[in-house]
Amino acid sequence: MSDLRVTLVQTNLHWQNPSKNRSALEGKLKEASAQSDLVVLPEMFTTGFSMEAAHLAEEMDGPTIGWMRKWAVEMNIHLIGSLIIKEDNRYYNRLIWMTNRGEYYHYDKRHLFRMAGEHEVYSAGNRLLTIKVKGWKVRPFICYDLRFPVWSRNVDLSYDVAIYIANWPERRRNVWRILLQARAAENQAFVIGVNRTGADGLGIKYSGDSLAVDPVGNILEDLKDEEKTATCQLSRAQLDQFRQKFPSWKDADRFKIVDVEENVISLKE
Numbered sequence: 001m002s003d004l005r006v007t008l009v010q011t012n013l014h015w016q017n018p019s020k021n022r023s024a025l026e027g028k029l030k031e032a033s034a035q036s037d038l039v040v041l042p043e044m045f046t047t048g049f050s051m052e053a054a055h056l057a058e059e060m061d062g063p064t065i066g067w068m069r070k071w072a073v074e075m076n077i078h079l080i081g082s083l084i085i086k087e088d089n090r091y092y093n094r095l096i097w098m099t100n101r102g103e104y105y106h107y108d109k110r111h112l113f114r115m116a117g118e119h120e121v122y123s124a125g126n127r128l129l130t131i132k133v134k135g136w137k138v139r140p141f142i143c144y145d146l147r148f149p150v151w152s153r154n155v156d157l158s159y160d161v162a163i164y165i166a167n168w169p170e171r172r173r174n175v176w177r178i179l180l181q182a183r184a185a186e187n188q189a190f191v192i193g194v195n196r197t198g199a200d201g202l203g204i205k206y207s208g209d210s211l212a213v214d215p216v217g218n219i220l221e222d223l224k225d226e227e228k229t230a231t232c233q234l235s236r237a238q239l240d241q242f243r244q245k246f247p248s249w250k251d252a253d254r255f256k257i258v259d260v261e262e263n264v265i266s267l268k269e
Helices: 018-033 063-075 143-147 171-189 236-245
Strands: 004-009 038-040 077-086 088-097 104-108 126-132 136-142 161-165 190-194 197-199 203-205 209-215 221-224 226-235 261-266
Touching: 004 018, 004 190, 004 236, 018 063, 018 126, 018 226, 063 077, 063 088, 063 104, 088 126, 088 136, 104 126, 104 136, 136 143, 143 161, 143 171, 161 171, 171 190, 171 203, 221 226
Parallel strands: 004 038, 038 077, 126 261, 136 161, 161 190
Antiparallel strands: 004 226, 077 088, 088 104, 126 136, 190 209, 197 203, 209 221
């Protein structure tokens, strides 16, 4: 299997302004496309982390889905990010995985951040998503999910890369960094965390700290507090050799979360 090139897009977001955010991100996508297989945008990349779902929500045939399809196909990349979606009279913080063929799959945020009232506005998901691309099994999560290791548990090596997209405030930046490294080490998988920078319309500051972490827990890429786009290459050989040399995954507790489904998608190459 070949290595996987993942681009982390750490950017400031224009508060509750989808068209301006889409426009601002286009240059970053052009910059990333020539060197990347998978490009990762932050949580709620069109609006910032907003509870104004009734005002900002799009449907699955809305402008942002079309925008993601256009750029994924033209740039020949897989593109990930979340936005506010309305479906069946409910609102979701929904991560979209748009393939380079223009097909999409989604993951709805499982753990809703009650300290901001997210659980009062949005509906929680109950399905894990795993995408198989270039021989890699990739599982995406959203922000607050990072705090719940059972939800992220890599039972029987069901994924090779975990991706966490976020609007994670600066005041809790140490927790973000610690947990990204912990999730990588305990699950023997690469972990990608993509956060935003700047401040939102509520005055909450974000320090970025987007990271790529290897299966041992070492930081491969650290974007710190810069508005920056960076691509890292995940080594298949490193992953396989480490799992073979130190197979702690074989001794992990096995369990099943009773109210959860799993959607595993194998993409055509």
